[in-house]
Amino acid sequence: MLVAFSLLAISLSFLFFKRPPSTWLAYLRQNAPPPTIDTEHKPSQPTANREAPAVEPSDNQTSRRASRGSSSEGTPKVAPKDSANGAVPTFTLAAHESSDEDDEDNLPPPSFPALNSAQRASAPSPTIAMPPPPKVAPMAPPARPASSLMPPPTLKASNLRALPTPTQGLRVPTTGPLPNRGPVPNRGPPASNGGLMPTATVKTPNSRGKVLLSPGHSPLDWANLQRSEKNLAGVPSLLRVTPAMLKENNGRKGKPAWSSYEGKVYNLTPYLPFHPGGEGELRRAAGKDGRKLFMEVHPWVNWDNMLGECLVGIMVTEEQARPTSTLEDMD
Numbered sequence: 001m002l003v004a005f006s007l008l009a010i011s012l013s014f015l016f017f018k019r020p021p022s023t024w025l026a027y028l029r030q031n032a033p034p035p036t037i038d039t040e041h042k043p044s045q046p047t048a049n050r051e052a053p054a055v056e057p058s059d060n061q062t063s064r065r066a067s068r069g070s071s072s073e074g075t076p077k078v079a080p081k082d083s084a085n086g087a088v089p090t091f092t093l094a095a096h097e098s099s100d101e102d103d104e105d106n107l108p109p110p111s112f113p114a115l116n117s118a119q120r121a122s123a124p125s126p127t128i129a130m131p132p133p134p135k136v137a138p139m140a141p142p143a144r145p146a147s148s149l150m151p152p153p154t155l156k157a158s159n160l161r162a163l164p165t166p167t168q169g170l171r172v173p174t175t176g177p178l179p180n181r182g183p184v185p186n187r188g189p190p191a192s193n194g195g196l197m198p199t200a201t202v203k204t205p206n207s208r209g210k211v212l213l214s215p216g217h218s219p220l221d222w223a224n225l226q227r228s229e230k231n232l233a234g235v236p237s238l239l240r241v242t243p244a245m246l247k248e249n250n251g252r253k254g255k256p257a258w259s260s261y262e263g264k265v266y267n268l269t270p271y272l273p274f275h276p277g278g279e280g281e282l283r284r285a286a287g288k289d290g291r292k293l294f295m296e297v298h299p300w301v302n303w304d305n306m307l308g309e310c311l312v313g314i315m316v317t318e319e320q321a322r323p324t325s326t327l328e329d330m331d
């Protein structure tokens with residue numbers, strides 16, 4: 001139906017316009033039926049020999065058919081028409097189409113990637129040499145402003161600081177104690193030895209008050225000594241220690257150095273040569289409650305672990321330590 005209508009429209013257009021508008025031709029190109037290939041058809045054969053269509057084709061239509069039918073034998077040619085006979089000048093779209101198709105078939109395969117593709121643009125091309133970059137002229141140093149707002153700095157003798165003389169600024173390093181490396185402040189001189197044990201530590205003042213322990217008195221040596229079966233407490237069994245007893249065992253005059261810590265009494269005497277802070281520091285806690293001094297210096301140290309084998313007993317009051325004579329006193 002559409003084809004019949006279009007053919008009718010083209011015939012009318014030839015009557016009125018001598019040639020159809022180009023939009024009609026495009027329409028016809030889209031809706032034209034597929035060409036029937038007649039192998040026996042020769043281009044020179046007259047169109048009258050062909051089977052008559054249902055609708056009487058115009059001259060143009062006939063030429064189109066002829067062109068399409070001969071596409072298998074070569075490029076179709078426009079059938080020449082005699083304009084003197086009053087015939088409409090003919091043109092064929094089929095000739096263009098068939099020639100285009102043939103040309104496309106004969107074309108070499110498209111190059112990949114495409115010539116104007118991004119792949120080709122990014123890929124290094126060994127044949128196409130990049131032109132050398134244009135030489136950039138070196139930048140000239142910035143020109144000094146003709147009239148500077150800031151006046152040039154003037155060098156006054158008063159602005160110059162005197163260079164340190166060798167006696168003032170540059171000191172010859174000494175071999176003596178360095179600053180801030182002296183003994184721990186507010187600690188006072190070390191207490192007397194008391195004659196209990198020989199001094200095993202050597203005083204080497206440093207910022208933390210540590211001392212150089214004598215050989216065989218390292219923390220590891222102390223740990224080994226604690227693991228041994230030696231009686232480090234110095235008592236046959238745990239005692240009830242009164243404040244008077246604690247005060248009496250202060251490490252002097254041949255007596256052991258006891259110190260209390262949270263209600264428990266320890267014998268510091270065997271630990272004296274192992275104390276990293278020195279014997280003198282440790283003796284300051286002898287004969288009294290040493291918790292406050294201890295926590296001031298090294299709260300991170302575990303007292304119980306360090307002196308577990310040196311436990312003497314527990315602190316009791318004088319009342320609690322008095323032996324009971326009668327059952328009434330015990331109540």
Ligand code: HEM
Binds near residue numbers: 211276283302
């Ligand atoms: C009574 C039980 C005590 C034990 C078990 C003990 C243990 C220790 C230990 C393990 C260290 C080495 C800490 C470290 O390397 O971090 C140390 C260092 C030291 N201790 Fe003691 N100490 C005791 C009491 C005292 C007391 C009563 C004083 C002072 C009054 C003292 C003063 C020092 C000092 C000055 C150091 C060196 C500085 C430092 O390591 O922080 N210690 N002590």
